[in-house]
Amino acid sequence: MSNHPIQPQPERRRFLRFGAALGGFLTGCKTSRVEEPAEPSSLGKPLSEHGARSPFEKTGRLPGPGKNPEIGSSKTPLQDCYGILTPASLHFERHHSGVPHIDPAAHKLLLHGLVDRPLMLTMADIHRLPAVSRIHFIECSGNSRSEWGPKTAPDAQKAHGLVSCSEWTGVPLSIVLAEAGVKAGASWIVAEGADACHMQRSIPLKKALDDALLVFGQNGEAIRPEQGYPLRLLIPGWEGNTSVKWVRRIKLVDQPSMTKDETSKYTDLMADGTARQFTFEMDAKSVITFPSGGQKLAGPGFCEISGLAWSGRGRIERVEISTDGGRTWVNAALDEPRLRIAFTRFRLPWKWEGQEVILQSRCTDETGYVQPSREALLEARGANSDYHNNCITAWKISPGGGVTNV
Ligand SMILES: Nc1nc2c(c(=O)[nH]1)N[C@H]1C(S)=C(S)[C@@H](COP(=O)(O)O)O[C@H]1N2
Ligand SMILES: [Mo]
Helix, strand or coil: CCCCCCCCCHHHHHHHHHHHHHCCHHHHHCCCCCCCCCCCCCCCCCCCCCCCCCCCCCCCCEECCCCCCCCEEEECCHHHCCCCCCCHHHCCEEECCCCCCCCCCCCEEEEEECECCCEEEEHHHHHHCCCEEEEEEEECCCCCHHHHCCCCCCCHHHHHCCEEEEEEEEEEHHHHHHHHCECCCCCEEEEEECCCCCCEEEEEHHHHHHCCEEEEEECCEECCHHHCCCCEEECCCECHHHCCCCEEEEEEECCCCCCHHHCCCCCEECCCCCEECCCCECCCEEEEEECCCCCECCCCEEEEEEEEEECCCCCEEEEEEECCCCCCCEECEECCCCCCCCCEEEEEEEEECCCCEEEEEEEEECCCCECCCHHHHHHHHCCCCCCCCCCCCEEEECCCCEEEEC
């Protein structure tokens, strides 16, 4: 037996608060007829080589309407995901020219330009190098584009589903760059994909040497073709477009290349007609996934408000929730692990009294950056912007329990 006096545990206190909020929520489930569940009477399905989800589970990615089915994006059903990891099968997709069919035995990565020793690496070469696994989100800078208004998207998936979070396994790019030997004067890299559009992005060498990865693993299995099989670049915390998929070439250069995806696209037009360029970091954002647009509360009583927050600059320090249209805010509990540049799950026990409610979340990251209001974002960026919308959004719960984007 421990001789330490028993201290009230924060966990237990939280549980007691839940107890109060639950307030007899489960009384409706009490039954006087106690019946044992029936024994299964026949054998189930046989063993299988590769698992599939239950046929009762129907949630899916939502391919956006495009001129052709290869080009565009499909969105993660954030409102149907648990925890902080996105299943590979539900990771959002953004392809500019479809998913190439690549035999890993034939795939090569060329490193050249301002290096001492140009390298041509096979996948077998890459698999021999020291690897790391890291949990990071990827977010398209076009995510939440609908929230510039005037017409917003009806639910969490359609509004914010161009973001997902996985455990990525791969080789730090710094290791490969050290093998090639970076020449004096090199200050940028240009990465190129093996898809038909040859997606190219310029990335400062400093970031490439800091935490960029050459990724071949996703959530414990080989990276999916849609995510860049057999090899993608991952630039943690920066706009998704810089994480070049199906990466086949990295060139060291002394200035950015000014490719189409960093000039005509992925720049932010400001009110004065100038454009912000190389807006790499994804600012902190949070989204309430329950209750969220398109859902319906069964009735007044206990409800756990839950959602996701993330920042391209590091850890999420705080998520506040308002249930009164932004007049007052309370801190939500943050699930562990709370990792850098990864989804953080937040939760708040709450009791819905059945009235109309405007529900909002606001996050703060470890740099002290606070997610802005829509007014503050428009003030700073004007109304021409398309990319990088991270403002606080609001769900309205109507007295009938229906939830809409307002
Ligand atoms: N080669 C190549 N890389 C690419 C793209 C592409 O079309 N081709 N799309 C980019 C964009 S715009 C984004 S947001 C991310 C999306 O990654 P995902 O499809 O794995 O979610 O990949 C980036 N890398
Ligand atoms: Mo993107």
